[in-house]
Every structure is written in C-alpha cells, then in structure tokens.
Amino acid sequence: MRNFTSVKDIPDLKKVVDAAFEIKKDRFAFQHLGKNKTMVLIFFNPSLRTRLSTQKAAMNLGMNTMVMNVSEDGWQLESELGVVMDGDKPEHLLEAIPVIGKYCDVIGVRSFAKFQNRDDDYSEKILSQFIDYAGVPVVSMEGATRHPLQSYADLVTIEEFKKKERPKVVLTWAPHPRALPQAVPNSFVEWMRETDYELVVTHPEGYELAPEFMGDVKVEYDQKKAFEGADFIYAKNWASYSSYGQILSKDFGWTVNEEKMALTNDARFMHCLPVRRNVIVADGVLDSPSSIVVEQAANREITAQAVLKMILENNR
Ligand SMILES: NCCC[C@H](NC(=O)CCC(=O)O)C(=O)O
Ligand SMILES: NC(=O)OP(=O)(O)O
Known part of the structure; x- marks a missing residue:
C-alpha cells in the first residue's frame, strides 16, 4: 500500500483488523519503523480527533510530526488549473504540494467537500493533486467523499x-x-x-x-x-x-x-x-x-497507526 484514501487500498480486510488488534496489545513495539521519518499533517478544515490520534499514532511508531492548518497559518492556496492568480491566493497547490513532500516521508491531508460543484468534490480534486504531486505517500484524513481512517x-x-x-x-x-x-x-x-x-x-x-x-x-x-x-x-x-x-x-x-x-x-x-x-x-x-x-474515537489512534505502519513497511 502506498496511499490510503479508501477501503480499496487495503489488500485484505481481515488482516488489517488483526493488525489493529496486534497494535492494541503493544502500541510501542514498532518504534524502529518510524525512526528519522517525518509525517506532515495538512488541515484545510478543523479537527480534534484526527489531528491528535494521527499525530499520536505517528509518534507511537517513532516518527516526527509537523501539523499545519492551511486555512489559518499558511498562504491561501489556489487549486484551479490555468487561472490568472491576481486574486487573494498567493500560492498554487502545484508548488506547495511538492515542497511539502520535500520535508517529509508521509503526508496526511484533510480537505472536506466544498459543496460548490459535485463533480469537483466527487473527483477528490484536492486529495488527488496531493497524490499526483507529493512524491511521498498520502493518507486521507477525510477527503470530500470518504473518511477511511x-x-x-x-x-x-x-x-x-x-x-x-x-x-x-x-x-x-x-x-x-x-x-x-x-x-x-x-x-x-x-x-x-x-x-x-x-x-x-x-x-x-x-x-x-x-x-x-x-x-x-x-x-x-x-x-x-x-x-x-x-x-x-x-x-x-x-x-x-x-x-x-x-x-x-x-x-x-x-x-x-x-x-x-x-x-x-x-x-x-x-x-x-x-x-x-x-x-x-x-x-x-x-x-x-x-x-x-x-x-x-480511541480506536482512531490504533487504526491510524496500523495504516502508517503498513505505509512505512511498504515504502522502505
Ligand atoms: N470528521 C468527522 C466529521 C467531520 C464533519 N463534521 C462537521 O463538520 C460537524 C460540524 C458541526 O457540527 O457544525 C463531517 O460531518 O464530515
Ligand atoms: N471523527 C473525526 O474525524 O473527528 P475530527 O473531525 O475531530 O478529526
């Protein structure tokens, strides 16, 4: 598994349930996997559980984490292709995403449906740009159409x-x-x-x-x-x-x-x-x-860890 955006990324459902229960027995048994690896968590929308449980999951695996609330902390990001950027958005996802990818080994992204255009939402316009341009594995922390974690x-x-x-x-x-x-x-x-x-x-x-x-x-x-x-x-x-x-x-x-x-x-x-x-x-x-x-909600930590563990094991 490289990216995690839906159940279709899971090879065997029974195995991933067992993997979660294995982590639950000892969540600190796999710290070597994440040593010197970094996860960046990008939020276009608010969060309590996803933010804390995914960070905790990464830390349990020995990873470092950096969190950014794009809507508040960063430059406003343009996502439309081919636009004249003379409005309020100073940076395009086309640069921002690969730059973020240079600073980390895994990216988590939260980007909810905008409800402006059903086709845009159902094509996962933002999440798929992350997958295309990040250069590192991408985990959905709730996209426009799914919340697989x-x-x-x-x-x-x-x-x-x-x-x-x-x-x-x-x-x-x-x-x-x-x-x-x-x-x-x-x-x-x-x-x-x-x-x-x-x-x-x-x-x-x-x-x-x-x-x-x-x-x-x-x-x-x-x-x-x-x-x-x-x-x-x-x-x-x-x-x-x-x-x-x-x-x-x-x-x-x-x-x-x-x-x-x-x-x-x-x-x-x-x-x-x-x-x-x-x-x-x-x-x-x-x-x-x-x-x-x-x-x-407590199980969010366990299953986020199971996902990150699979990604770290498969992308060594
Ligand atoms: N991540 C879990 C749910 C997130 C979001 N809920 C919300 O936005 C609730 C906001 C409110 O209650 O005003 C949703 O339904 O997809
Ligand atoms: N359930 C859930 O994803 O919660 P948050 O929106 O607080 O992350």
Whole structure:
C-alpha cells in the first residue's frame, strides 16, 4: 500500500483488523519503523480527533510530526488549473504540494467537500493533486467523499463490541443545523459492504447516498422499522447528494432517543464525533452504557497507526 484514501487500498480486510488488534496489545513495539521519518499533517478544515490520534499514532511508531492548518497559518492556496492568480491566493497547490513532500516521508491531508460543484468534490480534486504531486505517500484524513481512517476505526470497534458473528448494523441519518459532507456515511457504507454484516441505511427521502457507494445496500425509509433488532446504531447527518449540498429536512423526529434505542437488540450507539447533543442524539442515549463513542474515537489512534505502519513497511 502506498496511499490510503479508501477501503480499496487495503489488500485484505481481515488482516488489517488483526493488525489493529496486534497494535492494541503493544502500541510501542514498532518504534524502529518510524525512526528519522517525518509525517506532515495538512488541515484545510478543523479537527480534534484526527489531528491528535494521527499525530499520536505517528509518534507511537517513532516518527516526527509537523501539523499545519492551511486555512489559518499558511498562504491561501489556489487549486484551479490555468487561472490568472491576481486574486487573494498567493500560492498554487502545484508548488506547495511538492515542497511539502520535500520535508517529509508521509503526508496526511484533510480537505472536506466544498459543496460548490459535485463533480469537483466527487473527483477528490484536492486529495488527488496531493497524490499526483507529493512524491511521498498520502493518507486521507477525510477527503470530500470518504473518511477511511474513521471507517477503519468503526470496523475495529464493531469487531470489539459485537456479540454475534453477523451483527445488524444500521446507519441512520439524523438532523443537523448545517449542511455536512457525505464522506463519513459514504465511507462507512463502503467499508461495511466489505464485511458480511447485515447493513441497513435509513434516512428521509432525498437523502439517498451516491449509487457508487450504496450499490445494493438496503434502504429502509421507516427509521423505527430499521432499528428493530439492530446490534449497532451508527448516527450521522449528511446533506443531500441528489440536491447537492442542500438541507432538505431538519426534522427532530429523526433524532436518536431512548425510545428508538428500545426497539433494538440492546444496540450500541456509535457516532464519529463531533456530535450535536439533543439534535443528532438525546443526552439519555449518549450518556448511557450503550454509547461507545469514546471507545470508537480511541480506536482512531490504533487504526491510524496500523495504516502508517503498513505505509512505512511498504515504502522502505
Ligand atoms: N470528521 C468527522 C466529521 C467531520 C464533519 N463534521 C462537521 O463538520 C460537524 C460540524 C458541526 O457540527 O457544525 C463531517 O460531518 O464530515
Ligand atoms: N471523527 C473525526 O474525524 O473527528 P475530527 O473531525 O475531530 O478529526
């Protein structure tokens, strides 16, 4: 594996789950791999978990890390090709990316969907320029259409907490005041489809995810029906794909609450965080023993480390 931007970069899903559990046993056993290696983490958008867990993962492997919030600390970067740069952006990605690549051995990039143009977002315009011009391996720390470090941690968390071989996993849309990207749900579905779990997606009409991610995954428009017998409830808001970037509903009838959780098979509650309390999910669920959101976030360190370990081993 050179770059990590989707589940398709993973050669064998079972092996990477085992690799994560191996790291969990002793996360400092591979310090020799990263000695004198540097990771640069570039953020076009805010972060708490990805920033800290990926840095920690790199440090566990003996790497040095440098973090840059491009939107605040650096020159504003132009990404359009062939433009006359007489506006507010002093530097082009075409120079910035290879320069960053000269200072490090691995680059992590976070660049969310901009919601200006669906084709630009779904072609991963920024992330693919990093892959083309960096000269070193690139790890997605949430692109426009996927959040693979999150999904890998989600999978490991389900493996840790599942009580039956083939759990029923439900991805439910929930309301939110802002338009959020489809990266987390797309990616979650993409990873879950590689397992033999029973996967059901539930959302209001108009919130269908891109067909390339959904394939033949079952959509149940009745949220309560979807919750019946579920072993895991994964909540997330996303903006519409078909009416691209639009908020079609803020219906609090979709908030995950105790009454709905009672329909499940004593399900565990998951969310990638940050989560808006009493909008996405009621306090009563988030503060109950069924919530595993903190354990899920803790696994971000483990799976980021597993990814970096694979990259360091393969690019020696
Ligand atoms: N990295 C995990 C989620 C990041 C982002 N959430 C957010 O932007 C939430 C912001 C807010 O709640 O206002 C998303 O949905 O893709
Ligand atoms: N879940 C997640 O990626 O969190 P951050 O946006 O805080 O990094």
